[in-house]
Amino acid sequence: MLDTTDADQKTLLEINNIEVIYNHVILVLKGVSLKVAEGGITALLGGNGAGKTTTLKAISNLLHSERGEVTKGSIAYRGQKVAGLDPADMVRRGVIQVMEGRHCFEHLTVEENLMTGAYTRRDGKGVVDEDLEKVYSYFPRLKERRKSQAGYTSGGEQQMTAIGRALMSRPETILLDEPSMGLAPQLVEEIFGIVKNLNEKEGVSFLLAEQNTNVALRFAHYGYILESGRVVMDGPAAELRENPDVKEFYLGVSEEGRKSFRDVRSYRRRKRWLS
Amino acid sequence: MPDQLLFAIEVTLNGLMAGVLYALVALGFVLIYKASGIFNYAQGVMALFAALTLVGIMEGQVPFSHLINAIFGTEIHHFGWHVPALAAIILTIAVMVVFAWLVQVLIFRHLVNQEPILLFMATIGLAYFLEGFGDLMWGSDIKKLDVGLPQGINGWIDQTTFDAFGYGFFIDNLDISATIVAIILVAGLIIFSQYTKQGRALRAVADDHQAALSVGISLNFIWVLVWSVAGFVALVAGIMWGAKSGVQFSLSLIALKALPVLMLGGFTSIPGAIVGGLIIGVGEKLFEFLIGPMVGGATENWFAYVLALLFLVFRPQGLFGEKIIERV
Numbered sequence: 001m002l003d004t005t006d007a008d009q010k011t012l013l014e015i016n017n018i019e020v021i022y023n024h025v026i027l028v029l030k031g032v033s034l035k036v037a038e039g040g041i042t043a044l045l046g047g048n049g050a051g052k053t054t055t056l057k058a059i060s061n062l063l064h065s066e067r068g069e070v071t072k073g074s075i076a077y078r079g080q081k082v083a084g085l086d087p088a089d090m091v092r093r094g095v096i097q098v099m100e101g102r103h104c105f106e107h108l109t110v111e112e113n114l115m116t117g118a119y120t121r122r123d124g125k126g127v128v129d130e131d132l133e134k135v136y137s138y139f140p141r142l143k144e145r146r147k148s149q150a151g152y153t154s155g156g157e158q159q160m161t162a163i164g165r166a167l168m169s170r171p172e173t174i175l176l177d178e179p180s181m182g183l184a185p186q187l188v189e190e191i192f193g194i195v196k197n198l199n200e201k202e203g204v205s206f207l208l209a210e211q212n213t214n215v216a217l218r219f220a221h222y223g224y225i226l227e228s229g230r231v232v233m234d235g236p237a238a239e240l241r242e243n244p245d246v247k248e249f250y251l252g253v254s255e256e257g258r259k260s261f262r263d264v265r266s267y268r269r270r271k272r273w274l275s
Numbered sequence: 276m277p278d279q280l281l282f283a284i285e286v287t288l289n290g291l292m293a294g295v296l297y298a299l300v301a302l303g304f305v306l307i308y309k310a311s312g313i314f315n316y317a318q319g320v321m322a323l324f325a326a327l328t329l330v331g332i333m334e335g336q337v338p339f340s341h342l343i344n345a346i347f348g349t350e351i352h353h354f355g356w357h358v359p360a361l362a363a364i365i366l367t368i369a370v371m372v373v374f375a376w377l378v379q380v381l382i383f384r385h386l387v388n389q390e391p392i393l394l395f396m397a398t399i400g401l402a403y404f405l406e407g408f409g410d411l412m413w414g415s416d417i418k419k420l421d422v423g424l425p426q427g428i429n430g431w432i433d434q435t436t437f438d439a440f441g442y443g444f445f446i447d448n449l450d451i452s453a454t455i456v457a458i459i460l461v462a463g464l465i466i467f468s469q470y471t472k473q474g475r476a477l478r479a480v481a482d483d484h485q486a487a488l489s490v491g492i493s494l495n496f497i498w499v500l501v502w503s504v505a506g507f508v509a510l511v512a513g514i515m516w517g518a519k520s521g522v523q524f525s526l527s528l529i530a531l532k533a534l535p536v537l538m539l540g541g542f543t544s545i546p547g548a549i550v551g552g553l554i555i556g557v558g559e560k561l562f563e564f565l566i567g568p569m570v571g572g573a574t575e576n577w578f579a580y581v582l583a584l585l586f587l588v589f590r591p592q593g594l595f596g597e598k599i600i601e602r603v
Contacts, residue, residue, distance in 0.1 A: 065488055067388060091491030103486035105479045116479045119472065120491035165490060 009037040012173060012205055013059065013095075018073030020054050020063065028054045030229040031073065036173065041199050041206040043220035043237065045213050045250065050226040052209035053100055056175040059207070060097035061087050077173075091120045094172030100181060100209075102158040104165075106151030110142055113150050113161050117168030128168070135164040138194055156187040163191075167198070173205045180212045188212065192219045213250040217241045225250070278442065285444045286564045287557055292450035294556020295457045296519075299512040300533040301540065301548035302461070303505045309481045309543045310501040313383070313394045317402035319530025321371075321506055324409040326513030326522045328370050330420050331413040332363040338412045360422040364510070371506030372499075379499045387494075406527060415524070420517035424452045453515040460511055461549060464504070468545075477501060481543075535583035541593025550594060555579045 013036035020029040029051045036042045044052045057063045058070050061082065075082050077095060090096070096117075105113050114135055118128045136143040139160045145153050150161055159179055166174050176195065180188040196219050198204050210216035217223055223240045225233040233246070240246050247253050300322065307315045315321075331338065335354040344350060358366070382397055425448040437443035468474035480487045480497045488494060516526055532555075540551025559578040567574045586593065 060489065062485065062488055065387065065485065065494075086493065087488045088491040088493050096491070097489050099486060099489055103483055103489070105482040105486060107482050108475070108478060112475055112478075115472075116475060116487070116492070117490050119476055169491065 009040065011035045012038040012078065013207065014076045015055070015059070016074045016076070018055075018058060018075060019071045020051075020058055020068055021071050022066070022068045024069075028068070028229055029058070032226065032229070032231055033073075034224050034231060034234070036205060036207050037222065039199070039203055039205055040221040041195065041208060041219060043216040043223040044207060044209045044226060045211075045216060045223055046226035047211065049228070051229045052226055053177055055226070056097055056177050056207065056209055060090050060095060060175055061085050062097060062099075088120055091169050091171075094170070095175065096166045096169050096171045096173075097175040098162045098166045098177060098179070100177040102155070102162045104150040104153075104158045104161050106149065108150055109147050110150055110153060110157070110161050111146040114142070114164050114168050117165035120169060131168055131170065135167050138167075138198065139164050155182055156184075156191070159183065159187075159191055160194075163194070167202075167204075171204060173207065175207050175209075177209045178211065179208070180210060180215060188215055192216075195219065213246070217246075281440055281442045281444075283561065283564065285446075286560045288444065288446060289450070290557035290560030291553055292447075292454055292556070293560065294553035295450075295454045295549075296512065296515055296529075296552075297532050297536050297555055298549045298552025299453075299457055299460070299508065299515065300529050301536040301552055302464075302545065303508040303512065304530075304533055304537055305540075305542065305545055305548045306464075306501055306505045306508065310477055311383070311394075311480075311498055312391055313398060314391070314542070315505065316395065316398040316530070317405055318505065318509060318533070319527040320402045320405045320409070321374075321509035322513035322516065322529060323522070323524070323527040324374075324405050324513075325367055325371055325506065325510035326420060326517040326526060327409045327413045327418070329363055329367045329422075329510065329514065330418045330517070330522050332366050333358050333360060333422075334418075336413060341414060342411060364422070364514075367510055368507055371510060372503045375502030375506050376499050378502055379495060383498060384495060402527075406524070417521050417523040418517075420514065420522050422514055422518065424449055424514075424518055426518070449515070449518055456511060456515070457549075460508065461545065464545065467504075473497075473500060532579065535579035537593070538583035539586050539593055541595045544593070544595035547593055547595030555582065558582060 015032060015034050017031045017033050018029055019027065019031060021027050032051065032055055034042070034044070034055075044055060046052055054063070054068065057066070057068065059075055059077075059082070061084075063069065070083060077090075077093060082090065082093075087097075105116065108116070111132070114132060115128075118131070121128060136146075141157060142160055142164055145157055150158060153161065163174070163176070163179070179191050179195070183191070192215055195206060195208070199206055208216060208220060217237045217240055220237045223234060223237050224231050225240075225246070233240070233243070235243070241251075300318065303318045303321070304315060307313055307318070330336075335356040335358065337343070337351050337354060340352050344352075378401065382401065383394070386394055386397060427448055429446045429448050429451060432446045433443035468478060476487070476492045477497055477500065479490075479492060480494060484494060487497075512529065513522075513526065516529055520526070536548060536551040536555050538551075539554060540547030540549070559575045562578045563572065563574050
């Protein structure tokens with residue numbers, strides 16, 4: 001395994017060997033450990049059901065409302081244990097999740113959606129309005145649609161609304177779940193470009209759960225690969241991109257060139273049986 | 276103008292005002308249903324309980340006096356003072372807020388993510404508990420509620436219409452004040468939910484619980500808030516109905532009048548509750564006036580339900596039910 005983080009980067013979030021059980025019976029995470037560096041984009045990769053969303057929800061403490069529970073291990077944000085806090089406490093500490101599938105408030109306008117992101121803030125209307133303008137400067141499209149009901153906007157606009165809403169809480173870390181879901185490749189590029197921009201200009205750290213390994217590894221600094229509730233590989237994004245196994249299993253290319261999806265899967269199965 | 280037409284106009288006006296009272300009750304249902312998906316069977320009993328508490332405080336009644344007297348052998352019933360109506364209303368609002376908080380802490384916090392039918396059953400339990408609790412606290416005798424609203428025929432309307440048409444309309448002053456109060460209440464609710472931070476949070480919760488949690492809105496707080504507001508609406512409905520027909524057990528049955536209103540207007544719409552209430556109010560009075568004599572009267576009891584049934588067949592989401600947003 002490659003060394004975890006660069007020594008000069010501060011660790012913002014540290015997850016240590018957590019186990020998550022849903023409904024008291026279904027074991028979803030079987031000991032996941034990872035670190036999120038301050039000011040970086042960390043990608044959490046893996047297929048359906050690998051445990052990416054569960055990991056994010058364990059951090060933001062949204063698990064509890066879905067009958068999930070962290071039964072082992074610990075999660076620390078800036079060195080402080082966060083188990084048992086409310087999602088609202090996490091937002092106040094600067095950690096906010098953008099959920100998979102956007103989850104905009106359909107009957108609220110785009111602007112009202114954005115304003116709900118500032119719910120936990122106590123620093124006055126003036127500053128909040130400034131931040132609203134800032135969000136519009138990152139997402140000019142939202143400004144055009146500010147008065148329309150979010151439910152009637154396009155998938156890309158909803159994803160932007162969801163990210164913008166999170167930004168309105170002045171976060172330090174955004175847990176971004178599957179932003180590419182159901183979007184055209186061009187839009188995916190646009191959204192990831194904005195994420196990169198926010199990371200560089202606003203200094204927001206990202207923990208990004210994504211199935212689209214190819215795009216995620218191009219924009220992230222560091223990556224973890226999850227498979228059925230365990231971290232199976234991690235390393236700097238550039239190295240992961242060149243790793244032959246990652247190429248084979250997640251990017252769908254190998255020495256012999258691009259394989260068909262069917263071949264890749266059967267190969268994967270064979271390899272798992274052998275190991 | 277022919278007499279029949281004049282009578283019909285008078286009946287319509289009275290129907291409109293009865294409708295306002297139905298709408299007030301229905302409003303309480305809509306608020307809670309919208310924010311938490313709970314159909315609150317206890318709304319009618321809440322109106323009864325609020326009215327009982329208001330009368331009790333105004334009259335200086337000792338709460339649980341029967342219980343206290345039975346246990347300690349004392350004979351206390353009254354503190355011996357009278358509280359002015361406005362102060363009593365404010366105290367009653369405080370009681371309803373505490374009630375909302377208790378309901379949330381003791382019942383619904385433990386039922387998060389449960390099936391809607393389970394939540395509904397819990398409210399049925401709550402209704403029967405509250406009914407008994409109200410009796411125990413304030414006694415079960417019929418009480419007179421008078422918060423100083425004008426009652427009886429409105430002389431001015433009577434006189435004006437008599438001068439104009441030769442027939443004086445009978446409009447109760449109490450109905451007029453109920454209408455004014457209802458308009459103020461609804462305007463206040465709309466301003467609250469559209470233009471305040473908590474109102475926006477409330478609508479956000481109504482749309483998507485999970486997303487609301489994720490941006491740091493506390494569901495518990497919002498639910499206590501919405502039950503408090505529903506308690507306040509119940510108090511207003513309780514005052515109006517109580518002043519009209521006395522504070523007694525049958526007050527809790529106004530919930531049954533609200534049910535067809537909800538089917539008509541939609542369970543999730545505040546304007547729907549109002550328009551639904553007005554339609555039912557006018558409809559049942561006019562129906563009784565025009566068709567009643569042909570079928571032997573007493574149509575008011577079933578007319579609303581038949582209308583609601585027709586709506587269930589042809590427009591199940593009601594007149595103003597939440598539009599399900601589907602992008603094409």
